Amino acid sequence: MVQAEDEAGNAVLREVRQLLRELRILELLAEYHPRLAGTVPLGIQVEGSDLDIICEVQGPRRFTAEARCHFGQLEGFNAVTRTVGGVVRTKINFVAGGWPIELFGQPLPTEKQNAWLHMQVEERILKLLGPGFAEKIRSLKSGGMKTEPAFAKLLKLEGDPYEEMLSLGRLNPEEFNAVCRRAQPYI
Template sequence: MIDFTNLSYLKSGNERQKRAYEVLKKYQIFEKLKPYSPILAGTIPIEIDIENSDLDIICEVDLKFEEDFLDDIAMSRLMPGDTDVKIENIIINGEKSIVLNFMLEEFSIEIFAQNKPSIEQNAYRHMLAEYNILKEKGEDFKYKIIELKKQGVKTEPAFGLLMGLKNPYEDLLKF
C-alpha cells in the first residue's frame, strides 16, 4: 500500500501528481506545515481527480490556539504575499475546523485543520477506504467514479451511488 503520509509517491505518479509534487516542493508547503502533521488527502493522491480538483491538505491544529496557527501560516510565508486567502471557521460533525483556500500556480489549495491527528481525520480515512475500494473494484469502477465527479457528484456520494451506500460519509469509514 502507498504511504500517503510521505509525498514521495507523487514523484512516480501520473502527470498531475508529478506536477502537484513540484508545486508543493517549490513552495515548501509540507516543510512549512510540518509542526501540524500535514497529509495530502482527496482525489489527486488516489487518481480520481478531475480538472478542477484541489489539493486538500489536512493538518492537526489545537484550535484553542487558532490565532497562533494563522500567525504561523503568515510568518512562514506559506504562499506568496500577494496571494488571496479565504479563511473559514466551520463545524463538521460537531468539530470545529479551520479551512484556508488559495491558489498556487494552477492548483487550488485547501488546508483543512482540526484538533485531531491528521491520520484520524475523516478526509484521510475516506481516502484510504476509497483507495482500497478502487484497488478491489478495478479500472472500470474508477472511471465510473470519475464520470460521476465530472457530472458534479462529490467523491463520497459517487462511491455511495455505485456501491448502494445509504450514508456514504459514515459507511466509507467502515471499510
C-alpha cells in the same frame, strides 16, 4: 488504456508534489503533520479538483497566522475557522500553480481525520475494482457529484455517504469485498 491512465495519474501526482515542494507547504507546516489527501493521490481528480492538505491543529489562530505569513500573498487567500459538531475546524484556501489548495485543520491527528480515513477506504476500493470503476467515479465527479457520494452511489450504499464510507473501513476483508461486489455492474 490502463497504462496510459496510470502514466497520466502519475504525471499529475508528480506535478502536485513538485508544486508542494516549491511552496514548501509540507515543510513550513511540518509541526501540524500535514498530509495530502483526497482525489489527487488516488488519481481520480477531475477538472477543478483541489489539493486537500489536512493538518492537526490545536491552535487555530496560530495556524491561520502562520498560513497567512507563508501563503497570504497567493491568489484567493481566505481563512475561516468555525465549530462543527463541537469540533473547531480551520479551512484556508488559496490558488498556486493553477491548483486550488485547501489547508484543513482540526484538533485530531491527521491519520484519524475523516478525509484520511475516507481516502484509505477509497484506495482499497479502487485497487479491488480497478480502472473501470475509477473511470465511473471520475465521470460522476465530472457531472458535479462529490467523491464520497459517487462511491456510495456505485456501491449502492444507503444513508449518509460520508458515514457509510467510514463504516466500510471497519469491515473485515470478507465483508468489505462483499460490499464492493455490489458495484460489479458498473465496471
